[in-house]
Amino acid sequence: MNLVTVVVAFLILFPLAMLLYGSLWTSRPGFPGAFTFENYVAAYTDFETYQIFFNTALLIGAKTIFAGMIALVLAWIIARTDTPYRRLLETLIIIPFFIPGILEAIGWIMLLSPKTGTLNVFLKELLGLDKPPFNIYSLGGIIWVMSLGSVSFLFLFFVTALRSMDASLEEAAALSGAGPIRTALTITFPMIAPVILGASMFSFIRAMDAFEVPVLLGLPAGVFVFGNRIYAAIEYDFPVNYGLATALGVSLFALMMALLMVQHRLLGGKEFFVITGKGYKPQVVSLGRFKYVTLAICLGYFLLATGLPVSQVIVGSFLRVFGMTQWDMVTLENYKTIMSDASLWRGLTNTVMVGGGAALLTILLSSIVAYITMRTQYEGRKMLDLICWLPNAIPGIVAGVGMLWAYITLPVPLYGTLFLLVIVFVTVGLPIGVRLMSGVMVQLGPELEESSLVHGASWAQTFRKIVLPLLRPAMAAGVLILFVNFSRAVSTTILFAAHGTELLAVSLFRYSQSGTRLGLVSALAVVLTLVNVTAMLLARRLGAFGQEETR
Amino acid sequence: MSTKTPDGRKCRLALSAMLWACLAQSVPAPAAESPAQLTAKYYQAAKKEGKIVIYGLGPPFLGPISDTFKKRYPGIQIEAFDESGRETRERIIAEQKTGRVIGDVVIAGPSVHQTLADLGFIEPYQSSQIPNFLPELVPDGGFASPFRASVFSMATNTKLVPAADEPKVWADLLNPKLKGKMASDDPRGSGGGGGLMASLEAAFGTEFLQKLAAQDIFFGKDTGTILAGLVRGEHALFITASHDDIIVARKSGAPVKFLKPKDGIRAAGNFQSIAKNAPHPNTAKLWVEWSTSEEGQQMLGKVGLAASRKGVVPAEPEADLRGVKLLPVVQTRQDMNYLKERTKRFETIFFKKN
CATH class of the missing domain: 3.40.190.10 (Periplasmic binding protein-like II)
Incomplete structure (x- = not known):
């Protein structure tokens, strides 16, 4: 158990310590320098830093409220009404969870570019306006794209809660003459308020991690939030500004820690990351003809969040010149390039191999940690639990910087190896894995383990022979969920993906920055989405993503 | 020297x-x-x-x-x-x-x-x-x-800028008709955008850049966004275009043209x-x-x-650089402080709102 604690502490605390050290150092990682507070002084005497705080607060606040409301309505429609095709609709609603943020951003650039965006031009002509109504390169544009993307994430929590709650109060309301909407507003939603609050808080905090969308939509407009400013400090500032990146990173870490503690207090220590759940047969409200309106609402969301942006990218992936939608531009060249370009092909195979391997390792380590913290009397179990929770408070790009500093200064040549990518993924995946496996472990009776221990088996033998086989289905689902997370990761891994260790999501992001490859980027995004959707369908067969229990 | x-x-x-x-x-x-x-x-x-x-x-x-x-x-x-x-x-x-x-x-x-x-x-x-x-x-x-x-100059979307209206010299970019229609690579730092702006500054003075800044230019951090915008017609001109990007786009069939103003391009x-x-x-x-x-x-x-x-x-x-006038290239390779100062100067010229 001590070994597990040491491994976990090394993975998480070492990069964190290096991040803190970096923010107090005058030089770049691993180079001679001196202790200083100058990085913080420079950051906090610059008005831009306060603008970043303001923009970030506005972005995540607006996004959480907007996405939360849509998610709640959709979850209620799917879980509690007789809207037709609910099974299909549920799948359609959660698809954006598996789509890379970059694909959404590029799709919306095509739709809402200030002058030529397809939707902008259409609305301008339809409404007889002087100029197109929207500009995607703005804070509003970032909020819009990120909101649509996070609806599916919140939906997963809300729909599970709505299916799991006791329906007797709703039945009483219906018997007293309340209509379905009134019942939903006065009974159903207040009853799941803790879940709404918890999941929204979680979404709120994770939005601070926002990266690809603010980079693609915010940087051209000079709109900075934490994620894109830290990235810009490393990638675009001249000279490279590690001092600002780390000072902002540590500030963001402190802020997220504080918010997570508030969340912890508000929810009385409960976590809302349990994706599998108990089987319930929820009360279904009959909507009459109104059910076609709810069907239209769900389809409308699918159209906005997936149909419109993804169709732009799919079409773009078959064009020689991205954005020129003409028959003579149609080509399969972008897909052929993925198959023939050694670097891209390596990116695809590395994504599957490293992402899959890291997901498996994370779940194994998470299961051991969950077992130690929940089923043993190990003295350091609370500390172990806390350490595993810490990466929740570290945004991807900040974690990336911390790990870069950490592994560059380590006298072991890990940089540029696939093994380092596995370490990076395991580190950032641990909080999800541990919460997931803890949630499952709660549902297992302790009798078999106790019997094993009574008969003289060690905790390690008990874990291997008794607990592991019982956890296997949940672990398989967990591996797939983590794989999807890893395969989309850009902010954490962008500083590590090198020649030979390419990852598809990073290539996707990198190529989106180069002059002539948006067609190829689109094809890559389509391939990555297909990989993820396949993983999602597999995970659903294994009972993850909260659907099967209702059928 | x-x-x-x-x-x-x-x-x-x-x-x-x-x-x-x-x-x-x-x-x-x-x-x-x-x-x-x-x-x-x-x-x-x-x-x-x-x-x-x-x-x-x-x-x-x-x-x-x-x-x-x-x-x-x-x-x-x-x-x-x-x-x-x-x-x-x-x-x-x-x-x-x-x-x-x-x-x-x-x-x-x-x-x-x-x-x-x-x-x-x-x-x-x-x-x-x-x-x-x-x-x-x-x-x-x-x-x-x-x-x-590395050859940099302006490029046009040929559907939006017909041959007769193409800028012939850099000063043509100051035409009020082009306001809000141009895009540029972010000139801060050591990239191509900064290099070309430095050459323009060396050739025509800081005042020219200040007038250019008043033309409401779209500054992108990556050429991908700008080039895609040029191809689609979001921007009529990409004023810090790299010749190789334009070659690839043109050969793919995009309506783009690399211009070589009489008063010089950057190589x-x-x-x-x-x-x-x-x-x-x-x-x-x-x-x-x-x-x-x-x-x-x-x-x-x-x-x-x-x-x-x-x-x-x-x-x-x-x-092809034959017969083309070249803009002065400010040598930056041996003085990193110059780049820092240039970045600050361009920050003031193009990004500080008055």
Whole structure:
């Protein structure tokens, strides 16, 4: 158990310590320098830093409220009404969870570019306006794209809660003459308020991690939030500004820690990351003809969040010149390039191999940690639990910087190896894995383990022979969920993906920055989405993503 | 030689000059052997190494160049990783710091090589073919070799800007009709956008840039967004376009045109150097010698890049510098402070709202 604690502490605390050290150092990682507070002084005497705080607060606040409301309505429609095709609709609603943020951003650039965006031009002509109504390169544009993307994430929590709650109060309301909407507003939603609050808080905090969308939509407009400013400090500032990146990173870490503690207090220590759940047969409200309106609402969301942006990218992936939608531009060249370009092909195979391997390792380590913290009397179990929770408070790009500093200064040549990518993924995946496996472990009776221990088996033998086989289905689902997370990761891994260790999501992001490859980027995004959707369908067969229990 | 920046400050420091003089002395003099002898010697050793990893070269140019090289030197594989100069710089630093060196050759702009040389992460080596190159496109200091010219100028969307309305000189960009219709690479830092703006500043003064800033220019951090916008008609003009991006877009059928104003375009050196402790040092030298040879440079010209060797005629008109006036190139490679000051100045001119 001590070994597990040491491994976990090394993975998480070492990069964190290096991040803190970096923010107090005058030089770049691993180079001679001196202790200083100058990085913080420079950051906090610059008005831009306060603008970043303001923009970030506005972005995540607006996004959480907007996405939360849509998610709640959709979850209620799917879980509690007789809207037709609910099974299909549920799948359609959660698809954006598996789509890379970059694909959404590029799709919306095509739709809402200030002058030529397809939707902008259409609305301008339809409404007889002087100029197109929207500009995607703005804070509003970032909020819009990120909101649509996070609806599916919140939906997963809300729909599970709505299916799991006791329906007797709703039945009483219906018997007293309340209509379905009134019942939903006065009974159903207040009853799941803790879940709404918890999941929204979680979404709120994770939005601070926002990266690809603010980079693609915010940087051209000079709109900075934490994620894109830290990235810009490393990638675009001249000279490279590690001092600002780390000072902002540590500030963001402190802020997220504080918010997570508030969340912890508000929810009385409960976590809302349990994706599998108990089987319930929820009360279904009959909507009459109104059910076609709810069907239209769900389809409308699918159209906005997936149909419109993804169709732009799919079409773009078959064009020689991205954005020129003409028959003579149609080509399969972008897909052929993925198959023939050694670097891209390596990116695809590395994504599957490293992402899959890291997901498996994370779940194994998470299961051991969950077992130690929940089923043993190990003295350091609370500390172990806390350490595993810490990466929740570290945004991807900040974690990336911390790990870069950490592994560059380590006298072991890990940089540029696939093994380092596995370490990076395991580190950032641990909080999800541990919460997931803890949630499952709660549902297992302790009798078999106790019997094993009574008969003289060690905790390690008990874990291997008794607990592991019982956890296997949940672990398989967990591996797939983590794989999807890893395969989309850009902010954490962008500083590590090198020649030979390419990852598809990073290539996707990198190529989106180069002059002539948006067609190829689109094809890559389509391939990555297909990989993820396949993983999602597999995970659903294994009972993850909260659907099967209702059928 | 002493080049002055617009504010009159000398941009070459005596200390730097001494350092480069020392570096130059440490370069093995290639004069003793002919280019043919050198390449034969390196090829013999390279056959045992089997491959080379190049940073800063990618599709669509890599394929034909790589094929020709492999045909000339059977048994040697080229692996390339294409990314921006600043990414390459950070990657080499990380590799050198951890001792796990992967990249053999770095192809990038002058400031990248300068930073790496300052840190001692470059193995000083210069091609034996240097005398055949245009002097203004040859790196100083003896630690790097020429590769090609980076040619920057304005480009138009031909559907939005008919030939009759094309800007003929840079001052035409100040036409009020173009307000809100132009895009540029972010000029802060050491990228192509900054380089071209510096050349324009050197040629026409800071006042010209201030007037340009009033034209409500869209500044992008990455050329991808801007080029896509130019192709779609979001922007009528891309005023800091790289010739190779425009070649690729034009050949794909996009309505774009690379313009060469009468008062000049920018052509600056794009260099290559060998990483310290490169895993394939002989193959790296073989590559440097071949890519600077007549055959290598002809190949560069054939795929559409602007070769920097004298007498090489490029296949694409965008890369053809014959008869074209060149804007002054402010030498930044030996004075990083100049770049910092320039970045601050451009920040004030283009991004500070009054």
